[in-house]
Amino acid sequence: MKAIESKVLDAIRANPLASQQSLADELGLSRESVAGHIMRLTRKGEILGKGYILPAGQTLVVLGGANVDLTGTSADTFRPGDSNPGGVKQGAGGVGRNIAENLARLGNEVVMVTLVGDDSRGRYLIEQAQEAGxxxxxxxxxxEHATSTYLALNNDQGELVGAIADMAIIEQLTPEWLAERMSLLQSAQTLLVEANLPEATLTWLGEQSLNAPLVADAVSATKAVRLKPLLHRLDLLKVNRSEALTLIDEPASSDLSDEQLILRLLACGVTSVLLSLGERGVRYGDSTQQIELPVPHCDMLSDTGAGDALLAGFVHARHHIESVDTQLQFALLCAAMTLEAPQAVNTRLSATAVLQRLTETTQSSALAESES
Structure with a gap:
């Protein structure tokens, strides 16, 4: 930042409601010069727009979808093509929204950037988000568009057997719409995106000179391909095996090892990879190391949202924990707590709760080793 821009920013911090003319008089500049500096500071994310709103220093910005989740769970063995007795619940969901709520419940300052319909479900999502922080x-x-709705069917074990996603509204998250909110994107400490976004929008993001590191969730093998134009800009990519194979143009039958998959993604320009291994746990890799850890013990009710909690937990831990091994343990425990909840986000999730379980897990492991 240039010295004169720093002076303008300091003057705004001292008096956020000052007019451009009063700022000009104070700094000995013309009003036109001050206006130009303010415009450039806004583009850089140092000012968020009207009223010279200044960004908080630790804001995580999540750009993605927000859905109303309708989840039906069978009371007995699921029978395809038949009516299955069970229960149906409504909740707030969407990959981006779930990540945002997990981050907020872990104590982070989070801004969600998305579109909802001007309808009852849209109002419900906004209210739920506010309640979550x-x-x-x-x-x-x-x-003009209805709020996204995700309809999921689970078997009696809580495992997904099929779903329908009505997410047309997310296609309206266009480059043009986001360009008007560039100051917010530039103010982020970390910017998280997901592959439900339009491919044109992800491509546009890859072309911008963003201040914040970019984190992406591949969402599904079908959607993952949308992230290709963004790979060289990603600080962290969360994928599962099928999504990773799609991104490197390998068939689903490929016998590439997990280690090789990560190396191939790193060769595409990704700085670090979080490879979800499902029931086997998670594998992390960057240019210096690869670490694999198993899933901690938990009593699963539903696997919806576990991957979102894994990514949110890891992003949070990277800001607060130095050891990558411990970061992964923290993230896995966030996922385990979500597996134990009937909804997509465990409302009991908090950094304190996760750290307590981490301590208990460490003590149990140490005791088992001493007895062996």
Whole structure:
């Protein structure tokens, strides 16, 4: 930042409601010069727009989808093509929204950037986000499209057997719409995106000079391909095996090892990879190391949202924990707590709760080793 821009920013911090003319008089500049500096500071994310709103220093910005989740769980063995007795519940969901809520419950300052419909479900999502601690000023109501809805069917073990996603509204998260919110994106400490976003939008993001490191969730093998134009810009990519194979143009039958998969993704320009291994746990890799850890013991009710909690937990831990091994343990425990909840996000999730379980897990492991 240039010295004169720093002076303008300091003057705004001292008096956020000052007019451009009063700032000019104070600094000995012309009003036109001050206006130009303010415009450049806004583009850089140092100012968030009207009223010279200044960004908080530790804000995580999540850009993605927000859905109303309708989840039906069979009371007995699921029978395809038949009516299955069970229960149906409504909750707030969407990959981006789930990540945002997990981050907020872990104690982070989080802004969610998304579109919802100007309908009852849209109002429900905004209210739910506010209750969870998510900042909702960038959750915008769209007058022409309905709120996204995700309909999931689970078997009696809580495992997904099929789903339908009505997410047309997310296609309205266009480059043009986001360009108007560039100051918010630039203010982020970390910017998290997901592959439900339109490919044109992800490509556009890859072309921007963003201040924050980019983190991405591949979502599914079908959607993962949308991230290809963004790979060279990603600080962290979370994928499962099928998504990773799609991104490197390998068939699903490929016999590449997990280690080789990560190396191939790193060769595409990704700085670090979080490879979800499902029941086997998770494998992390960067240019210096690869670490694999198993899933901690938990009593699973539903696997919906576990991957979102894994990524949120790891992003949180990277800001607060130095050891990568411990970061992964923290993230896995976030996922385990989500597996134990009937909804996509465990409302009991908190950094304190996770750290307590981490301590208990460490003590149990140490005791088992001493007895062996």
């Amino acid at each position: 998510i900042q909702t000023q960038a959750m915008v109501r769209h007058s």
